Amino acid sequence: MEKRQATYGKGAARMAPMEVSVEAGNGRESDWLDDDGRPRRSGTVWTASAHIITAVIGSGVLSLAWAIAQLGWVAGPAIMLLFALVIYYTSTLLAECYRSGDPETGKRNYTYMDAVRSYLPGTKVKLCGVIQYANLVGVAIGYTIAASISMRAIGRADCFHYHDVRGRSGKDECKSSSNPYMIVFGVVQILFSQIPDFDQIWWLSIVAAVMSFTYSTIGLGLGIAQTVANGGIQGSLTGLSVGPGVTSMQKVWRSLQAFGNIAFAYSYSIILIEIQDTVKAPPPSEAKVMQKATGISVATTTVFYMLCGCMGYAAFGDAAPDNLLTGFGFYEPFWLLDVANAAIVLHLVGAYQVFCQPLFAFVEKWAAARWPDSAFIARELRVGPFAISVFRLTWRTAFVCLTTVVSMLLPFFGDVVGLLGAVAFWPLTVYFPVEMYIVQRGVRRGSTRWVCLQMLSAACLVVSVAAAAGSIADVIGELKEYRPFSG
Numbered sequence: 001m002e003k004r005q006a007t008y009g010k011g012a013a014r015m016a017p018m019e020v021s022v023e024a025g026n027g028r029e030s031d032w033l034d035d036d037g038r039p040r041r042s043g044t045v046w047t048a049s050a051h052i053i054t055a056v057i058g059s060g061v062l063s064l065a066w067a068i069a070q071l072g073w074v075a076g077p078a079i080m081l082l083f084a085l086v087i088y089y090t091s092t093l094l095a096e097c098y099r100s101g102d103p104e105t106g107k108r109n110y111t112y113m114d115a116v117r118s119y120l121p122g123t124k125v126k127l128c129g130v131i132q133y134a135n136l137v138g139v140a141i142g143y144t145i146a147a148s149i150s151m152r153a154i155g156r157a158d159c160f161h162y163h164d165v166r167g168r169s170g171k172d173e174c175k176s177s178s179n180p181y182m183i184v185f186g187v188v189q190i191l192f193s194q195i196p197d198f199d200q201i202w203w204l205s206i207v208a209a210v211m212s213f214t215y216s217t218i219g220l221g222l223g224i225a226q227t228v229a230n231g232g233i234q235g236s237l238t239g240l241s242v243g244p245g246v247t248s249m250q251k252v253w254r255s256l257q258a259f260g261n262i263a264f265a266y267s268y269s270i271i272l273i274e275i276q277d278t279v280k281a282p283p284p285s286e287a288k289v290m291q292k293a294t295g296i297s298v299a300t301t302t303v304f305y306m307l308c309g310c311m312g313y314a315a316f317g318d319a320a321p322d323n324l325l326t327g328f329g330f331y332e333p334f335w336l337l338d339v340a341n342a343a344i345v346l347h348l349v350g351a352y353q354v355f356c357q358p359l360f361a362f363v364e365k366w367a368a369a370r371w372p373d374s375a376f377i378a379r380e381l382r383v384g385p386f387a388i389s390v391f392r393l394t395w396r397t398a399f400v401c402l403t404t405v406v407s408m409l410l411p412f413f414g415d416v417v418g419l420l421g422a423v424a425f426w427p428l429t430v431y432f433p434v435e436m437y438i439v440q441r442g443v444r445r446g447s448t449r450w451v452c453l454q455m456l457s458a459a460c461l462v463v464s465v466a467a468a469a470g471s472i473a474d475v476i477g478e479l480k481e482y483r484p485f486s487g
Contacts, residue, residue: 034281036108043278047202048293049300051275054208054347055268055354056301061216062146062323062344064265064305065223065312067258069320070251072239076313077306080262084302086460087266087429088294094272094433095290097440104282111358112273112428119436128432132270135424136359137403139267140352142420144189144407147348148181149323150341157341161334179408185345186404192353193360193396194388202278208350211343216304218340223311234317241318256470259463260422265305266298267420269429274358360396367391410475419475422467430460 032040068076097115099106109115116128159174192204227233239255242248272290279286313320367377380389434453437443443450 035105041278041280043202043275043280045289045293045296047205048275048279048290049296050202050209051205051278051354052268052272052293052297053212053301054205054351055271055275056266056297061212061265061305061308062219063261064309065316065320066322067261068239068309068313069235069316069318070240070254070258072237073235073313074237076239076258077310079259080305080309081302083262083266084298084305086456087269088298090430090433091269091272091294091298092291093437094269095276095287095294097433097436098273098276098286098290100440103285103287108277109273110277111362112270112432113362115273115436116432119439120432124432124435128427131424131427133359133362135270135420135428136355138420138423139355140399140403141407141410142264143348143352143355144182144185144403145178145410146323147185147345147352148178148407150344150348151181151184152176152178153341154338157334157337182404182407185348186400188349189352189400190397192349193356193400194393195353195357196392204350204353208347208354211347211350213304214343215340215347216308218336218343220304220307220311222336223308223315226315227311230315233314235313236318239318253470253473256466257474258470260419260425260467260471263422263425263429263464263467264420266301267424267429269433270424271355271358356399360392360399363395364392367395419468419471422464422471425467426457426461426464430457 034040064080068080070076071079094115096103097119098109100109100118101107107118109118112132113125113129117125120128155176156174195204240246240251242251272294276286276290279289364377367374371377374391377389377391380392434457438450438453443453
């Protein structure tokens, strides 16, 4: 019996369905195989929701108070809710494209790129692949930066507390570099990256989802406590005011960057098909299960985002930091900050794998097809949940090392978050899902529904370009004063 490949991430080439005979004693074998000849999937609406929440409630939640501070009490929450609705709607369109043809018996598309390949011309497939996998690399870099900042924040919070007890400020003594923490995070990711595929990290996703709720709840609680201590709500209807230290152009760029931060906070469409490929076979159809999981996840995260972002802004007003728990809007209670930042690190360990597993599987599938007889690529030794092969160990280790080094060069959390969200939002979250859905459902060109879908896509393109421009402007400003590897 042919050896099982990665559950998803079949990028460049697709395996032919395995032929299974129910004769001559093979009946039992077919009981644990799905209709495509692969080991039976066991995912449910709850495991899919856990995967989505792990991917969605990431480091982006911590920048939402800053984003709302740029936009104000009127536009901030409204834009956040609008993004949630767009993400939910386009995700339901994308879920419909998991199977080509019949929603219960049609051919499966194992990856986002497989789905694009099934519905759209070859040029768009290549464009999608470049954008998707480049974005996954960017997410890995962003998460490495975020994890290192949280690890450094634990040390700084303890240091500030130590000096505060002794009546000293500790401002100079508590300075430190984030580079050693990036290296530590990279070493941990090298170990977890040896897990062969998505099915085997379900437990890591559940742990990460719990951690995301942990630090989000702590951030919310601290925001409420600070608001009470202030004796009222900070902020204004229009957000950051133009004045000393803030020019009108900076106000525009920061407002646009805030759009990118919010888009990044909801980013998960690029791995939706891969998550859907873990769901057990119909009935009900995988699309219905995924649509329900998407509804649960987006509703849950939006409530958390509204609470955390709004309470952070209420607590600090225009001075809200770009990372609520590490920008040191809070100093005490230091032990609670330590718990929150430790939870962030644990969550990012899992989220890094959720996003990078599709890229790992794509490269390994391509290499296996390119050099089918290579022992270097094919041979592996399974040890518990790990499948160790020389190629997997070499390639995945090299990838983690590369993203770690790039993270050391560009440790700008807020700017990187905004740029990633802006660049990926329109093509991967809106354009490709809309175009595939039009083909899959045969939506007639010029019809009311076709026009509405194209208007949605065009509007999101404008938002994405504007947000990218704002983030790039801020990155350029940061680079003028930054020295590489200074941490």
